[in-house]
Amino acid sequence: MSTFYATTPIYYINDVPHLGTAYTTIAVDVLTRYHRVRGDDTRFLTGTDEHGLKIERVAQERGITNAAFADSAAQPFKDAWPMLSCAFDDFIRTTEPRHQKHVQELWRKVRDAGDLYLGAYEGWYCVGCEAYYTEKELEQPDNVCPVHKKPVERVKEPSYFFRLNKYQERLLKFYEEHPSFVAPPSRLNEVMSFVRSGLDDISVSRTTFQWGIPVPDDPQHVMWVWFDALPNYWSAIQEPPELRKYWPPNIHFVGKDILRFHAIYWPAFLMAAGFSDDQLPKQVFAHGFLTFNGQKMSKSLRNTVKPVALADAFGIDSVRYYLMRAIAFGQDGDFSLSDLVQRYNSELGNALGNLLNRVLPQCRKLPEYKLPARGELTELETNLLAEARTQSAAASVAFDAVAPQRALDAIFALLGTANQYIDRAAPWTAAKQGDLARLGTILAVALEVMESVSILIWPVMPGIADQIREQLGLGPVVPVIGKDLWPTEAATGNAGRALGDAKPLFPRIDKEREAQLVASLGIGDGAAPPAPPAQAKEAAPTAQDATGATTQITYDDFAKLDLRLGVVIAAEKVKGKDKLLSLKVDLGEPEPRGLVAGIALTYTPEEMIGKRIMVVSNLAPRKFGKGLVSNGMLLCAKDGDKLTLMTSLVELPPGSKIS
């Protein structure tokens, strides 16, 4: 017996649970359940990340306290996971005292090791945003705030820095000695090349807002969100002290977007706090992103799907099965409703549900409706039992390798063999011939295999597993620490056990029903709105945060914009910049303006010529190098990579004022 400690990221409460976070959480639940049924002493941690400027702002807008907002926003997460059969052991919130206390403890350890130093964080600060921006995020060349469109100020504030640079070599050595620390392997390459390219010390405290964990002995500072958030995996198992046995985590399951924090910063923090290499987390597994019906999910497209609604429509076990079977960990995948229905009918209904339902009713032909005793086995039985051993072992290898998709492949290969077995053994023939001994043997072996299957699928489909067991006359799966329930041999010796009633496990979903279910989700079926939009870049600051609240500007702010109608008179691609077009635009001025626009992926130079476009004419020039300068900016409506020019319906002269 060993411990198995697995985590989801703590979810930022600026959003609600969606399919992506549900996928992550379900994946951790599946892995943890697998280890539980193997007899491991498991710990499954999830939680919420509740600090930061964004939260402070939203609370302010709503006129409630930060804590009240955090409480209300964390609740949907706590509520959602149990409805998805995710049995977490602990739910940590970064606002809890137990977390703050131990993060501060970690901070002190890092500080005492000499890896934190007080420096000055110098950066471009927007007073309106109360936030820093990097030059990359600002509009050049005058460092204009992307939200307020006002020049930002160069501000210096005291800030603690973490000596990340000091750990560059040790990290690289650690990766080399622990290549499975980052999975899938291609992600390890990315991480290593990033570290090799050089690590800068990072600023890990702020004084510009208060909603965070105070820095020990210097309460003017609150900790940078990642220094606050990452240690949750550690702080959650500090108290009571018995929980400390779970350290180090076996797996941190994360989306690929936050891999860097988990694979670089997190181990570096721990190293600084005095953790030895073998006390570091064992693995950070980066999974891919999901599209829904082939489209990226976005609020503007209104195709976001609520995981709980999916579970209500199709059954949570079906959804869990689909996520684990159809989408390979580590790769991006598509959640397709039609594929879900397809797999539900053919794999769950036909192969699994119907198998049980074609065996159990035949037990009615026995003298008593009980699990019969095995008689003499033929080659048919020994072959099936051998297959059960083989696939059970294969499934465990796959689960051990964090590949539930392959585990399910193995399990369903067994189900295929079992269906073949029923055909060949033909229990109905034995029944007609009155050979009750043979009939009993066939049914006994088949039901024993089904009992094994109920364990094999339990990690993925705990509810269905227990339903199968109920029909088999068994109690639910109850993992016991130290007891490996994984079937190596079909269970025998239970002859005479009363059987349960046969009931379809997965009622068939026909076209009509499918349409009803899809409609009940209240989303399009993919054919809906026009184009595949794209997700917004996460790091890029926008005027709109994830709650949909926009920053308001005054009319005076707006009036500062000089928007003009322009006509494109020349356009060409920019060598070496595949997204850029260099334009000459007639704004009714003596000379055409030179503009550079990032639209080359959508518009060719040819089709741009003659287009009437909206131009911000008083935008400060921005250099692009090689003498290329943009004297303004054209406007496009944009959703991810999809963009379209803003133009006019009626032909007005170049230079017409837009207001």
Next chain:
RNA sequence: GCCAAGGUAGCUCAGUUGGUCAGAGCGGGCGUUUCAUACGCGCUAGGUCGGCGGUUCAACUCCGCCCCUUGGCACCA
């Protein structure tokens, strides 16, 4: 543009170190059984294994170039 991973049957994908590796599942087609949720079982895909060269007795599997896709970085007002 740079780095990485890939482009295999209609679809989703398996294919160690070159020679039964041209495969599975699903869909489709044909046949068949009747225990079962019209479910099961059997048969069926003549696919240039992205393209072009090269190495070799022999390449999907090695090398080079090209095309395309997907990630990461850069770049995007």
